[in-house]
Amino acid sequence: MGTKGCLPSVVTYTSLIHGLCLSNDLDEAIGLFEEMKEKGIVANLYTYSSLMDGLCKGGRCSQAMELLEIMTTEHLQPNTVTYSSLINGLCKEQRLSEAVELLDRMKLRGFKHAGLYGKIITGFCVAQKFQEAANFLDEMVFGRISPNRLTWGLHVRINNTVVRGLCETDPNRSFQLYLSMRTRGISVEAETFDFLIDSFCKKGDLHKAARIVEEMVLDGCIPNETTWSTVLRGFWDRKKVREAAELIQVELVKKSIESH
DNA sequence: TTAGGGTTAG
Numbered sequence: 001m002g003t004k005g006c007l008p009s010v011v012t013y014t015s016l017i018h019g020l021c022l023s024n025d026l027d028e029a030i031g032l033f034e035e036m037k038e039k040g041i042v043a044n045l046y047t048y049s050s051l052m053d054g055l056c057k058g059g060r061c062s063q064a065m066e067l068l069e070i071m072t073t074e075h076l077q078p079n080t081v082t083y084s085s086l087i088n089g090l091c092k093e094q095r096l097s098e099a100v101e102l103l104d105r106m107k108l109r110g111f112k113h114a115g116l117y118g119k120i121i122t123g124f125c126v127a128q129k130f131q132e133a134a135n136f137l138d139e140m141v142f143g144r145i146s147p148n149r150l151t152w153g154l155h156v157r158i159n160n161t162v163v164r165g166l167c168e169t170d171p172n173r174s175f176q177l178y179l180s181m182r183t184r185g186i187s188v189e190a191e192t193f194d195f196l197i198d199s200f201c202k203k204g205d206l207h208k209a210a211r212i213v214e215e216m217v218l219d220g221c222i223p224n225e226t227t228w229s230t231v232l233r234g235f236w237d238r239k240k241v242r243e244a245a246e247l248i249q250v251e252l253v254k255k256s257i258e259s260h
Numbered sequence: 261t262t263a264g265g266g267t268t269a270g
Contacts, residue, residue: 014262049263084264115266150266 010036014047021054029054043074049082056089064089065098080111087116091123099123114140114147118154121162130165134177137162141180160192167199174199175208182215190221197227201234209234 001008013036020029033051036043048071055064064086068078078086083106090099099120106113117140124133137159140146147155159181166174178196181188193216200209209231216223223231 009261011262018263044262046262051263053264079263081263081265088264115264118266148266153267 008036008041010041010044010047013041014044014050017047017054018050021050021057024054024058026054026058026060043071045071045076045079045082048076048078049085052082053085053089056085056092059089059093061086061089061093061095080106080113083111084113084116087119091119094123094127096120096123096127112143112145114145114155115151117145118147118151118158121158125158125161125165128165130162130169131173133158133162134166134173137177141184156186159186160189163188163192164195167195171196171199171203171205178212188216188219188221190216190224193221193223194227197223198230201230204234206231206234 001012013032017029017032020026020032029051033043033047036047048067052064052067055061055067068082068086071078083102087099087102090096090102103116103120106116117136121133121136124130124136159177163174163177163181166177174196178188178192193212196212197209197216200206200212213223213227213231216227
C-alpha cells in the first residue's frame with residue numbers, strides 16, 4: 001500500500017486486528033496494535049474494542065482489562081460494545097466481582113442492558129451463588145430493565161434456574177421469586193414446579209406445596225408421577241390428614257350411593 | 261469505512 005502512495009489508516013489496522021482476533025492470532029494482533037502506535041496512527045474505540053474482545057474470547061481477560069486502563073488515559077470512553085466484551089469474558093473466567101464492577105460503571109453512565117445482567121446472573125448460578133443471582137433479578141425488576149424479543153428466552157431460563165437453585169437454601173425466597181415470575185408473565189417450567197413442590201414438602205409446608213400443584217395444573221402442566229407421590233407422601237405422613245381424608249372418602253361413597 | 265450479543269419455527 002505504501003509503495004502505491006496509499007498509507008494504511010486506523011481503519012486498515014483495525015480491520016486487520018479484527019481479522020487476526022477472529023482467527024485467534026492474538027499475539028499478531030497485539031503486534032499490529034504496537035506497530036500502528038509506533039507509526040503514530042492513533043487507535044480509536046473500534047480498534048480497542050476489537051482487540052479487547054479478541055483477548056477476552058481467547059481467555060486473556062487480564063490483558064483486555066489493562067487495555068481498558070490505557071484507553072481511558074487516552075481519553076477514550078468505552079461504550080456498550082466494549083463493556084459487553086469485557087463482561088462476557090470476565091464471566092466466562094468466573095471473575096464475577098470484576099464483571100459486577102464494570103456493570104456498575106455502565107449503570108453510572110446510563111447504560112441499561114438486560115443481556116449483560118443475564119451473563120452475570122448466569123455466572124452466579126454457575127458458582128452456586130443463588131442469593132446473589134436473585135439480588136440481580138430483583139434489581140432488574142426495580143430498574144425496569146426488561147429483556148427484548150431476542151433476550152426473552154434467556155431471561156425465562158435464568159429465572160427458572162434461580163428459583164430451582166434457591167429451593168435448596170432459601171425456599172421462601174424461591175417462592176417469592178416464583179410469584180414475581182407469575183405476575184411478570186414469565187413462564188414457569190414443569191421442572192421448576194417439581195423443585196418447588198419437593199422443597200415445600202420437605203419443609204413440611206404442605207399447604208404451599210398443594211397450592212403450587214394447583215397453579216401448575218392451571219398453567220397446563222401435568223404433574224408427573226414423582227410430583228404426585230411427593231405431595232401425597234407429604235400429606236400421608238400426617239396422621240390427622242389421613243384420617244380426615246378417610247372420612248371424606250366415606251362421605252363421598254355415601255353420597256354416590258344416595259345419588260344412584 | 262472499523263467493534264458484540266441476543267431467538268426460533270419451518
